[in-house]
Amino acid sequence: MLATLIRLLGDFDLAEEARQEAFAAAVEQWPLQGTPSNPRAWLISTGRNRMVDRIRRDIVFRTKIADRQFGSVLDDSAVEEGFDDETIFGDDRLRLIFTCCHPALNTEAQVALTLREVCGLPTQAVARAFLVNEETMAQRLVRAKKKIRDAGIPYETPAAAVLDERIEGVLAVIYGVFTEGYAATAGDDLIDVELCGEAIRLGRLLDALLPNNAGVIGLLALMLLHDARRRSRVSDTGDVILLDDQDRSRWDAAEIAEGLLLVDRALSMRGGLSPYAVQAAIAALHARASDRGATDWPQIVGLYEVLLRLQPTPVIELNHAVAVSMVDGSARALALVDSLAARGGVTQYHLLHAARARFLQQLGRLEEARDAYQTALNMTALEPERRLLAARIAGLYRDSCEASGGA
Amino acid sequence: MNYLLLIYSSEAEEAALDESALKKIVGEYTEFTKSIVQAGQFKAGDRLKPVSTASTVRVRNGKTAVTDGPFAETREQLGGYYLVEAKNLDEATAIAARIPGARYGSIEVRPIWSMS
Numbered sequence: 001m002l003a004t005l006i007r008l009l010g011d012f013d014l015a016e017e018a019r020q021e022a023f024a025a026a027v028e029q030w031p032l033q034g035t036p037s038n039p040r041a042w043l044i045s046t047g048r049n050r051m052v053d054r055i056r057r058d059i060v061f062r063t064k065i066a067d068r069q070f071g072s073v074l075d076d077s078a079v080e081e082g083f084d085d086e087t088i089f090g091d092d093r094l095r096l097i098f099t100c101c102h103p104a105l106n107t108e109a110q111v112a113l114t115l116r117e118v119c120g121l122p123t124q125a126v127a128r129a130f131l132v133n134e135e136t137m138a139q140r141l142v143r144a145k146k147k148i149r150d151a152g153i154p155y156e157t158p159a160a161a162v163l164d165e166r167i168e169g170v171l172a173v174i175y176g177v178f179t180e181g182y183a184a185t186a187g188d189d190l191i192d193v194e195l196c197g198e199a200i201r202l203g204r205l206l207d208a209l210l211p212n213n214a215g216v217i218g219l220l221a222l223m224l225l226h227d228a229r230r231r232s233r234v235s236d237t238g239d240v241i242l243l244d245d246q247d248r249s250r251w252d253a254a255e256i257a258e259g260l261l262l263v264d265r266a267l268s269m270r271g272g273l274s275p276y277a278v279q280a281a282i283a284a285l286h287a288r289a290s291d292r293g294a295t296d297w298p299q300i301v302g303l304y305e306v307l308l309r310l311q312p313t314p315v316i317e318l319n320h321a322v323a324v325s326m327v328d329g330s331a332r333a334l335a336l337v338d339s340l341a342a343r344g345g346v347t348q349y350h351l352l353h354a355a356r357a358r359f360l361q362q363l364g365r366l367e368e369a370r371d372a373y374q375t376a377l378n379m380t381a382l383e384p385e386r387r388l389l390a391a392r393i394a395g396l397y398r399d400s401c402e403a404s405g406g407a
Numbered sequence: 408m409n410y411l412l413l414i415y416s417s418e419a420e421e422a423a424l425d426e427s428a429l430k431k432i433v434g435e436y437t438e439f440t441k442s443i444v445q446a447g448q449f450k451a452g453d454r455l456k457p458v459s460t461a462s463t464v465r466v467r468n469g470k471t472a473v474t475d476g477p478f479a480e481t482r483e484q485l486g487g488y489y490l491v492e493a494k495n496l497d498e499a500t501a502i503a504a505r506i507p508g509a510r511y512g513s514i515e516v517r518p519i520w521s522m523s
Contacts, residue, residue: 104496151518152408154495162497 001044002117003092006099007155008048011068012117012145015047022047068149093118094209095157097202101170102153109144110173116141118205119198129180129195167210171219171276174202178223182230183382196227214269218277221262225283228255240388244292256287275311278303297326314346318355330362350379354389361396370396409450409492409519410499415483416512418457435507443491448502452489483512490519 005015022043036042054061100113108130115126127137147153158166181195203220210216232246241247263284266277282303289295304320317340325333337356346352357372370393377389424432436454443449461477477484486508493499496516503514 104500151516152410152493152495152499154497156495156497158497 001040002120003096004044004089005047006096006117007092008044009051010155011065011149014051014065014068018047018051019043021050025050090209091157093205095155097170097206097209098157098166099148099153099155101166101173102148103166103169104151104153105144105147107173107176109140109147110169111176112137112140113144114173114202115177115198118202121198125194167213167215170206171215174199174206175219175223175276177202178226182226196223196230199223200227212269214266215274215276217262217269218266218274218280221259221266221280222276222283224255224259224262225280225287228252228259228287234384240384242388243286248291251287259287260284273306273310275307278307278310282307295326297323301327314340314349314352318349318352322355325359325362330359334359334363348379350376350385352376353379354392357392361392366396408495408499408521409490410496411517411519412489412491412499412503412506413485413515413517414487414489414506414508414512415481415515416486416508417482418484418486420511421486432507439505439507440489442505443489443502448491448493450490450492452487454487455485457486458484486512 002015002019005018006012009015009018025046026039026043030036055065097114097118100117101110105113112126112130115121115129116123121129123138123141124134127134130137132140157163177195178199181197181199200220200223203216203223207213207216207220228251229243229246231252232248232250233241235241259280263277263280266274267281282300285296285300285303301320301323304316304323307316308320318337321333321336321340324336334356337352337359340346341352341356353372353376357369357376360366360369360372373389373393373396377386377393380386380389421429440449440452458477461475463474463476463478465472465474489502489506491499491502493502496518499516499518503509503516506514508514
């Protein structure tokens with residue numbers, strides 16, 4: 001409903017007020033007049049008309065919203081009767097998603113706007129998700145909406161020529177929301193289940209509105225396969241449990257089943273291989289394995305190599321090295337990670353140092369492993385991860401004590 | 408809506424181009440300008456003389472100071488502009504993307520206050 005009101009009124013804030021007015025009117029009138037046969041159409045129509053009336057008649061209100069441009073908003077003939085068409089609602093929702101994820105907005109603004117306007121999360125929840133206070137998040141949203149108005153960002157689905165690029169942008173926002181929920185960057189909790197749920201919901205919505213898109217399906221598969229593991233990733237005391245040690249019986253079988261089906265679909269679709277689909281394929285191999293030993297590591301290494309050709313990022317290089325360690329051993333993996341670190345530009349990534357530390361530990365180079373774990377620990381603000389890294393360091397000392405025969 | 412498209416590029420890089428490359432770019436600009444005139448989008452546009460010809464004026468406390476050079480030293484310099492009429496930002500950025508300078512420089516797209 002909000003999406004359609006935004007299209008009719010050409011403005012986010014006006015649409016929200018219109019919706020509130022519509023609900024207020026419904027609360028007053030429906031008990032007396034009975035519920036209309038098409039409640040949604042009634043609400044949209046009422047909300048829109050009330051706002052247009054205010055714009056026309058209320059000079060004070062007009063002054064308050066002086067920077068908006070009204071154009072066709074006040075044109076009653078432009079409004080179609082009978083909001084019965086699901087296609088129109090679908091189109092409006094798609095428009096809303098593309099507008100919130102417009103590349104002329106910075107990434108933070110895109111994410112905030114999507115969570116607020118598309119997912120309908122209250123500002124406070126969005127603020128909490130990104131660990132800023134409510135006022136800061138409110139300001140971020142105000143600035144984003146102002147940019148949309150002032151720069152003339154259109155409330156439209158992108159033209160065919162740029163649609164693929166713009167879809168990539170939307171997928172990046174959805175994935176950003178998911179990864180933030182999946183492994184928060186700071187604070188006391190590793191997982192924000194709500195954000196992951198929102199991201200998956202967004203993925204499903206996008207799939208419903210833009211069916212048969214390999215990137216969308218690949219992303220949805222990836223999120224489901226990761227999310228399936230959530231109950232096994234954190235202990236009762238809030239500590240991190242790594243993939244190797246997870247209790248696979250706590251993995252969500254339904255999500256895995258759905259994820260596996262979607263991966264197969266995405267990989268078999270024409271139109272180029274989507275990096276999300278390849279990542280999902282890797283997640284699928286983990287999901288299919290009954291335990292660590294049964295995991296098809298050589299195939300995972302192969303998939304990472306495909307992924308590296310599509311998306312040569314440091315994070316993926318690092319994950320590739322970890323997979324290589326399972327097939328070719330720690331020395332080879334360490335060499336890959338050292339080469340990555342030497343190329344520069346990725347030193348602030350704590351997982352790189354944690355991976356180095358792990359390989360060094362496996363090679364018996366405990367002093368260097370300790371230094372690397374410490375470096376990693378100094379770089380992360382996430383409590384559960386800090387505890388894990390500290391435990392690793394303590395474990396090292398235990399190892400070296402035993403090795404030297406001490407008590 | 409009207410938008411000002413500000414064309415920034417590195418004068419140093421351009422100076423290093425040979426004659427035929429320069430001629431090619433000039434030709435591309437001519438073609439581009441023709442096309443947006445025909446599309447009814449062109450309102451104005453000019454190539455600016457190099458930044459070495461710039462002077463900056465500031466009036467403070469009633470005193471006028473004129474200094475040599477642009478308002479700030481930047482890695483890319485303003486070399487030209489187009490004033491275009493476009494339906495919305497997407498149309499404006501599509502026009503900007505076709506400006507020859509977009510391939511090696513940066514085009515800033517600024518909406519213009521409508522005085523209505």
